[in-house]
Amino acid sequence: MPSYLGQNFLEDIKYKKIILEIIEKSKKEFAWENLIEIGPGKGSISKYLVDKYENITFFEKDENFYNIIKNFKKEKQKIIIGDVLQSNLNNFNKNKTFIFGNIPYYITSPIFKKFFVENNFIGGLILIQKEVGKKIKxxxxxKSFLRWLLNYGYEIKYIETVPAKAFNPIPKVDSCLVYLSKLSNKKNINLEEVINFLDIVNRYKRKTLGKISNIINKKGIYKYNIQGEISKKRIEELNWDDIKYIIDYNKE
Structure with missing residues (x-):
């Protein structure tokens, strides 16, 4: 039963146990009532979840796996076959729903944006490429562009490296588990203004902010007056206070 969607299925029981333990801890932390699993595939984790949690929704794009999931799911648990990125999530209580997923590398950013930037679910445990996890924690x-977007509303912890050999088929790179916890207080800065700033400067991310400021001002792309010590930094070296200072300063 082949899958053509870039999925690598977790086989190592050690990491399955770690995932199940973390999901159980998240239940106590958030008191969530609903669980969403993205891309259950052959059910390597799902088959352990169905007996433990009543309300689960499985989003699976590959129709080949429908009958596998259907055979072990319980009465109140749902299977939605289709592209989760095109799904309407309005029926879920975002503050009572936890997200778990083993995410194919090529859709990592869209999945994170869908669930944690656009819809602000309470939290999640996501299995992703190791290098991505290191950049978004x-x-x-x-700091990657995605890291700024996610950390605006979440604390992200790098939990565990999951080696390539733990999967079948074996991917070319290692993976990792990252844990997202929704912040009770978001940053004191407008996210749209942050995105506008990053959209402009990120194309020159290897340069210092001072040089970027000169380039975009000369090209008439936008006017950002960046001076002082901040001008010596690169984008990846900034913190939230730096970004807020730049945005607020250039409003004046």
């Missing part, structure tokens, strides 16, 4: 030294 809250204490990352080098």
């Amino acid at each position: 809250s204490d990352a030294n080098k």
Whole structure:
């Protein structure tokens, strides 16, 4: 039963146990009532979840796996076959729904944006490529664009490296587990303004902010006056206070 959607299925029982333990801890932390699993595939994790949690929705794009999931799901649990990125999530209580998923590498960013930027679910445990996890965690030294978007509303912890050999078929890179917890207080800065700023400067991310400021001002792309110590930093070196300062300063 082949899958053509870039899925690598977790086989190692050690990491399955870790996932199940973390999901159980999240239930106590958030008191969530609903669980969404993205891409259950052959059910390597799903078959352990169905007996433990009553309300589960499985989003699976590959129709080949429908009958597998249907055979072990319980009465109140739902299977939605189709592209989760096109799904309407309005029927879910975002503050009572936890997300779990083993995400194919090529749709990592769209999945994160769908569930944690656009819809702000309470939290999640996501299995993704190791290098992506290192760049989006809250204490990352080098910060990706996606990291800024996610950390606006969440604390992100890098939980565990999951080696390639734990999967079948074996991918070319290692994976990791990241844990997202929704913040009770978001950053004191407008997200739309952050996105506008990053959209403009991110195309020159290898340069310092001072050089970027000169380039975009000369090209007439936008006017950002960036001076002082901040001008010596690169985008990946900024913190939230730096970004807020730049945005607020340039409003004046």
